[in-house]
Amino acid sequence: MILARHSSRCLFSTPRVCCSIHSDAKLKDPFSLAQKDLQDLYEDIKKQLLVSKAELKALCDYYFDGKGKAFRPMIVILMARACNVHSNKEGVLLPAQRSIAMISEMIHTASLVHDDVIDDSDTRRGKNTINKLWGEKKAILVFSPSISNNSLS
Template sequence: MCDYYFDGKGKAFRPMIVVLMARACNIHHNNSREVQASQRSVAIIAEMIHTASLVHDDVIDDANSRRGKMTVNQIWGERKAVLAGDFILSAASVALARIGNTAIISVLTQVIEDLVRGEFLQLGCKENENERFAHYLEKTFKKTASLIANSCKAVSILGCPDPKVHEIAYQYGKNVGIAFQLIDDVLDFTSCADHLGKPTAADLKLGLATGPVLFACQQFPEMNAMIMRRFSKPGDVERARKYVLQNIIKCSGYLLALKLPPVTGRGKRQEGG
């Protein structure tokens, strides 16, 4: 069950960022291009924590597909899926202990706490419209960006003694993580299921108001009521998706007016505007 997601077909985005940060810090500190074994372990642990969170999220969301194939919970059931996620976390904890650095243990265990707190934040919804985006960004940081930020910080601690570098590494990971999730939330509306590897508009169906929904709400105030009832009435999901897409098209029009090529995929822009 644990091998199921570790099939080599994922993007490996998180461990790649962590390894690149490790190399950058090592070059900065002593001009070494070699990545330490302990730094590679941090990259492995980051992917394990991420994968465990996917297994648990799929149970919470009752998801039936992930990375283009059936989820663990659909094949083996929810109880075994929860235990599989726990087992991956326990293996990550063992690998973390083997690094033998208390500072690294402290930094990476913060990620697990943030993941749980982020899940609780996702279950809530702010009535005050002005607080919603801050709530969304906090949830995004805890569920997505904290892992990248703290993993980057961990490899910087292992590669360079300068606290300023540790903070730079953390902030870099934080901003990349938030940006990654913002784009992922847009793709939930603009991409097909085959491209995403999971159903589209999945967050709306779960009652979640992500960034694109909150931006669209500024143009279509009638969405406020739908957000508060978590898109639970018949037709809410379809109407909200329509409003979001209209808002995205409008924003793309602004980009064209500025003669900037619009974003068409994860980080790719059309040639020729």
């Protein structure tokens, strides 16, 4: 195949790949951008967990102690604010969007508890797992909403 030349450049040349971003904008830490909205996340999650048994409350309080990274809620909050800039021009976080951020953390935490049971893990986030402290049955049932209040004992 003969390549046509124009001004001593090939018309079918390979594209140049840019390896760095040239911008005057400073990169911002995503956690600092969402810090205000994440501030009371774990306390608000605990308020939403309507538990009738003291032991069930202790299990929930143990896992929602505020020492998680809250990576998923941060993503939800930042995406919600970015989308809201286009709809309400202020980027204000709506209550329903914050609820989704809380729910994402609750689902993630439940998956960690179940992983700990499956892996028979003794520690998570530098402390004992629920299954290590309270046993496998309670660890599994604590995040099963339809059966936890009736089957914990």
